[in-house]
Amino acid sequence: MTAPTRFPGIEGSCDMEAVDLKDRSTPSSVLPRGPGVVWFGISGFVNSTGTGFFHPFALLFFTELSGESLRSVGLVLTVTALAVLPGLFAVGRLVDRLGPRFVLTAAAALRAVAFAGFISLRGLVPLVVCGLLLALGDRAELAARPLMAIRLAPEGQRSQWLALTRVVFNAGIGAGALFASLFVVDTGSGFVILGAINAASFVLAALLYLGIPASKTTEAAFIRPISSPRAAPWRHVAYLRVAGANSLLLTAAFAMETALPVFILRELAMPPWIVGALFAVNTVLLALLQLPMSRVLDRFRPPLVLALGGMSYVALYVAALLAGGVPQGAQIALMVGGMALYTLGELAVSQASLVMLTSLPPHGEQGAYLAFNQLFAGGAAAIAPLLVTAFLADWPAGLWWALAGVSVVAAILSLSRREEPRVSKEGRSHEPLGSA
Incomplete structure (x- = not known):
């Protein structure tokens, strides 16, 4: 999917015809200016x-x-x-x-x-x-x-x-x-x-x-x-799809952060330092790769990046499910590999969701839309602990199956294709927001 991609409401950032591919290879093209x-x-x-x-x-x-x-x-x-x-x-x-x-x-x-x-x-x-x-x-x-x-x-x-x-x-x-x-x-x-x-x-x-x-x-x-006129983000179907898919993946991420230490220590009986090592892998990769990956991901359509990034989360869930019946060395390899792939997915999800959530709103109404999106994010933060405690109490392995299902639903939601509202150069939609 390397064809020129234009996304409504954001001039230049997703227009691949305007980007010099040669410039992508230089360090200065990666750093914001x-x-x-x-x-x-x-x-x-x-x-x-x-x-x-x-x-x-x-x-x-x-x-x-x-x-x-x-x-x-x-x-x-x-x-x-x-x-x-x-x-x-x-x-x-x-x-x-x-x-x-x-x-x-x-x-x-x-x-x-x-x-x-x-x-x-x-x-x-x-x-x-x-x-x-x-x-x-x-x-x-x-x-x-x-x-x-x-x-x-x-x-x-x-x-x-x-x-x-x-x-x-x-x-x-x-x-x-x-x-x-x-x-x-x-x-x-x-x-x-x-x-x-x-x-x-x-x-x-x-x-x-x-x-x-x-x-x-x-x-x-x-x-x-x-x-x-006031913005009506709840009538903008395209924005609702992105916000919904992103909130599902946020729920999965919050649940993982809460549940993984408990699962590793109590269900897998792995040493405590493994927890620190896994989150260190996550933190280091996020810090080192976010900027260079943002340039690479610009080559692809944001909805596809969001969907594939969310599906990459499943690697960690599968690793957690497989780690229960293997020797500790294999457990460590599985969990580190799963966390690395999960983190690459997290990089993709954060970048694609930010691009879409800031580009879809009409000109001058981005603040209202982004605040509306925080309703979804706040709901995700509230639901995740309830989801984790319910599964860990009765069926710990079921949590990872549930989170895998969440990733699949988010991918389907983000790839749903419907007509987007046309946006003028001034960023104002020519069609009612509810027509998306």
């Missing part, structure tokens, strides 16, 4: 480092500092994560009217306030209130970050800038988790220090976002008049 690229990368890295620093110790952090039970903390986290989802419609409007830089800055500030509250206030009510602020900040940041990338990217560079968002995110998460594992002390005072560092990291990220240089394609050029 343009004003603000370094500043954008640094701000994203600082932001994700704060998230990674906190993530491995989240449950211990909340239970220790709130004084609530683990069961209560888990319930609060689930409820707050779901409760903020309706508010994402307003977040989308803010992104379109005030720009993604404003929303990124506000999201970082919200999370800084949340962590300040976690370390200074105890009890259930502060946990709920600060949990809502944290969940809203997290979802708002995920909605605004890819839009900031495509608005900063010069012509023909959107794919690389979208890949850059994933590179700095994965690198920051990995670095933050590593630093936390080395320096965090499992005591009340230790978690207070963790929370204070996290709050400071988000304050720094907010300041860095403010320093990102404006360009003709950033804020003012995209802000829609208040009187302009």
Whole structure:
């Protein structure tokens, strides 16, 4: 599938006739270019480092500092994560009217306030209130970050800038988790220090976002008049297909991350270091290959890339199923090989989904669409733990069969072909969104 591919709503990024294939082989063609690229990368890295620093110790952090039970903390986290989802419609409007830089800055500030509250206030009510602020900040940041990338990217560079968002995110998460594992002390005072560092990291990220240089394609050029029609992403069938397929694969990814350590230690009786090694393989490959793979994947149609990437997840599920009846050396080889193929699929899925989710929306309404997509992502994050616990309790091997089925359904959904709305040079659809 190397024929010229044009995808509605994104000029240049998927037009393979406009790309010099010779230029693909040069290192400079892999790296994103343009004003603000370094500043954008640094701000994203600082932001994700704060998230990674906190993530491995989240449950211990909340239970220790709130004084609530683990069961209560888990319930609060689930409820707050779901409760903020309706508010994402307003977040989308803010992104379109005030720009993604404003929303990124506000999201970082919200999370800084949340962590300040976690370390200074105890009890259930502060946990709920600060949990809502944290969940809203997290979802708002995920909605605004890819839009900031495509608005900063010069012509023909959107794919690389979208890949850059994933590179700095994965690198920051990995670095933050590593630093936390080395320096965090499992005591009340230790978690207070963790929370204070996290709050400071988000304050720094907010300041860095403010320093990102404006360009003709950033804020003012995209802000829609208040009187302009509202977007209706729930009527855009093509967008719903992509968001649905992506949310299924997100559910599978969240479930894998949650279930794999338990399955390896309890069902396969493998040593604990295997868990760390597998996730190290995942992190290193994500950091090293995201940018070069983004250029390779530009040669193919995004729906095909999404479908094949999701099907690559099945390699890890098959490895987990086969590893139960073989010697430990073969177990390790199976799991490492399965994780490597899974990670290549993850690279493909993240790139193709970002390209489509940012290119299908009409001009000036990307924020509303990306915020709408976070409803799907939030649902995936909420469903995954329930799916994992249900299967691990009664039929551990059945989880991998179920996740394989999820990948197949996502592939079918992403490859479903229906007429896309025609998009003018200004990015406005000539047909009703519901006609897609």
